Amino acid sequence: MESFSQSTFAYFFLSLLIEGAPFILLGTMVSGFIDIYMPSGVFERFLPKRKVPAVLLCGLLGLVLPVCECAVVPVIRRLVAKGLPVSCAFTYMLAAPIVNPITILSTWSAFNEQQALYITLSRIGIGYLIAVVVGFVLMLVPVEKVIRKSLLEKVKALKPSESSCSHAHHEHTSECCSSHHGEEHSHVHAPKPEESSHRVVAAMRSGMKDFVDVAVYFTIGVCLTAMFNILQVDYHDSISAYASDPFKGTALLMVLAFVLSVCSTSDAFLAASLGSFNYASKMAFMVFGPMLDVKLLFLYQTVMRGKFLFVFCIFLFVAVGGVCIAWAEWDALFLWSQSLSNQLSGNGKGGL
Amino acid sequence: MWKYVQRVLFSCCILTWGGVMLYFYQSVHLDAYLAPNFQITVLIGGLACSIVGLFNLINFRVHTDCHHGGDCGHDHEGSDLNPIVALTIILFPLIFSLVKTEHKLDDTHLAKKSAQDLDPASMRFLADLPPFTKETLEATRQKAADGFYEMNLLELFYSAGDSELERVFTGLQFETEAMLRSEPNRNPKGNRMRLYRMFITCCAADMKAIPMSVEFEGDLPIFEPNTWVKVGGEMRYEHIGGVTYPVMLVKRIEPIPSPNAGNLYK
Known part of the structure; x- marks a missing residue:
């Protein structure tokens, strides 16, 4: 701690904060409007009936329904309770914080001048791959072993409630909001004209609440990151020893991602700043963090059984680390192919 | 309520x-x-x-x-x-x-950061340097009155990460501006100092000191630590432990005012 200085901490803290805050706001406002304006049944209405295509599609839903990892857990909990297959819900839950336009934009911006296209596409690809693999595995696991008893009871109670939920009563229970009721039910969702503006207020409030929720974890993450960046100077040699090793460096940054719990909309800025680490480690930081961190561990307990959650965490750690280290080999391949391409195109020494 | x-x-x-x-x-x-x-x-x-x-x-x-x-x-x-x-x-x-906040690093942190060595090859993504030949260098870079190519310190540093650039730049004379401090590493004869600039990729938290050793033929100049200087000299490269480091043999050096805020971290 000999290098700790309040002024440098403040300097780093503010720089990280003003860099990430606009993206936090953007993400939470989008989330707020989705929360109010989008009926939850939309998911099921447009999903394929067969599970494999449904899982594959759910991995991409974040592109049109962008939510960060903080917001997605309550959403999928509700969707599972309404009958969305667990495999689809988990695939969306893991992929959406990475495969969404806001995260893509922030990753692109953070790695500007650091092979932004390559890093961004790789992050999307690896995040999607892991999410889909988890979805496929869950297709083979009995739902009783995955989700909590209380949630399971809601799922089991769903079928009777579907049949009994006639449109005559028009009570908006959570089950009634489901798409199982078909298009004819949509009229009840249309607000009166004078209420439209109030829905905007509700959306803004929901976004504001999300903003505060996320800003808490973001602020803690930024504090820890600022500290880490200060202490890094004292432990430069030790960290460099870890950083240069793809296995140790990757494991270290995955643990860091778990502890920091930074929002997926802005974690790329932190990853880009970890200069001495190789790209496998940074990629693992950006893929693992949105899938599992301290705050998610608590949120996941509202959905998953304890034993399953333990296995789920181990699986994610090993799978993300393994895929990212393997991807680093592709990084080398990428560089080699680039140099070969330069040689083939007349040495490529063409000036500025 | x-x-x-x-x-x-x-x-x-x-x-x-x-x-x-x-x-x-x-x-x-x-x-x-x-x-x-x-x-x-x-x-x-x-x-x-x-x-x-x-x-x-x-x-x-x-x-x-x-x-x-x-x-x-x-x-x-x-x-x-x-x-x-x-x-x-x-x-x-x-x-x-x-x-x-004081809007800058404290002196201790700056001293430690600027003493760190970096491997130019491992940071190749930070500088998207184009492929140079002596002809393109001549055509695209300004020259000082005494014929030294004007080049940013970052570009000179990253040239050590590309064997082709190293070949082109070796023996050429360049002029660059940076801060000057003592050389803590790779200074066996005690005739070197270190040029460095702080560089921001995204935000201050990722700030790095980009260093380059400068070697003097006579006595070391006497400047306050972290003085901004304009240095002209000949580029060379040394290979130690599998890493290539840039070194400039100094022909001339003079103190200059600190650049404006917009150019401090580039």
């Missing part, structure tokens, strides 16, 4: 963040915090935070209905955390930092 208080407090929290971002956007210190391509997002974020905060503050009494019905099972304003605790976590570090 408590919901009203919560709405007002949350609105003020967002307004505070918006105010901080707008303050930094118009501040001369912004260049010390963010790389130029991130600065516009501070303006947009600051304006957006202010609008959202004001909108919610003005409408804090408005009753709303999400139209999902009363049994939706979700509360759009409920939070996992106590609002006061949440606001304390959000605002305390922010206010502390606004009070304590």
Whole structure:
């Protein structure tokens, strides 16, 4: 701690904060409007009936329904309770914080001048791959072993409630909001004209609440990151020893991602700043963090059984680390192919 | 009543963040915090935070209905955390930092950071240097009155990470501007000092010192540590432990004023 200085901490803290805050706001406002304006049944209405295509599609839903990892857990909990297959819900839950336009934009911006296209596409690809693999595995696991008893009871109670939920009563229970009721039910969702503006207020409030929720974890993450960046100077040699090793460096940054719990909309800025680490480690930081961190561990307990959650965490750690280290080999391949391409195109020494 | 208080407090929290971002956007210190391509997002974020905060503050009494019905099972304003605790976590570090920041690294941190060696090859992505030949160098770079090519220190540093650039640059004479300090590493004869510039990729937290050794034929010049200097000399490269480091043999050196804020971290 000999290098700790309040002024440098403040300097780093503010720089990280003003860099990430606009993206936090953007993400939470989008989330707020989705929360109010989008009926939850939309998911099921447009999903394929067969599970494999449904899982594959759910991995991409974040592109049109962008939510960060903080917001997605309550959403999928509700969707599972309404009958969305667990495999689809988990695939969306893991992929959406990475495969969404806001995260893509922030990753692109953070790695500007650091092979932004390559890093961004790789992050999307690896995040999607892991999410889909988890979805496929869950297709083979009995739902009783995955989700909590209380949630399971809601799922089991769903079928009777579907049949009994006639449109005559028009009570908006959570089950009634489901798409199982078909298009004819949509009229009840249309607000009166004078209420439209109030829905905007509700959306803004929901976004504001999300903003505060996320800003808490973001602020803690930024504090820890600022500290880490200060202490890094004292432990430069030790960290460099870890950083240069793809296995140790990757494991270290995955643990860091778990502890920091930074929002997926802005974690790329932190990853880009970890200069001495190789790209496998940074990629693992950006893929693992949105899938599992301290705050998610608590949120996941509202959905998953304890034993399953333990296995789920181990699986994610090993799978993300393994895929990212393997991807680093592709990084080398990428560089080699680039140099070969330069040689083939007349040495490529063409000036500025 | 408590919901009203919560709405007002949350609105003020967002307004505070918006105010901080707008303050930094118009501040001369912004260049010390963010790389130029991130600065516009501070303006947009600051304006957006202010609008959202004001909108919610003005409408804090408005009753709303999400139209999902009363049994939706979700509360759009409920939070996992106590609002006061949440606001304390959000605002305390922010206010502390606004009070304590000096808009730069402290001297100890700067001294330690600038003493670190970096491998130019491992940081190749940071500088997208084009392929150079002596002809393209001649055509695209300005020359000082005595024929030295003017080049940023970062470019000279990263040239050590590319064997082709190393071949082209070796023996050529360049002029560059940077801060000067003692050379803590790779200085067996004691006739070297270190040029360095602080470089920001995204924000100050990722700031790195980009170093280059400068070698003198006679006595070392006497300057205050971290003085900005303009140096002209001949480029060479040394290979130690599988890493290529750039070294400039100094022909001339003079102190210069510090660059303006916009050019300090490039």
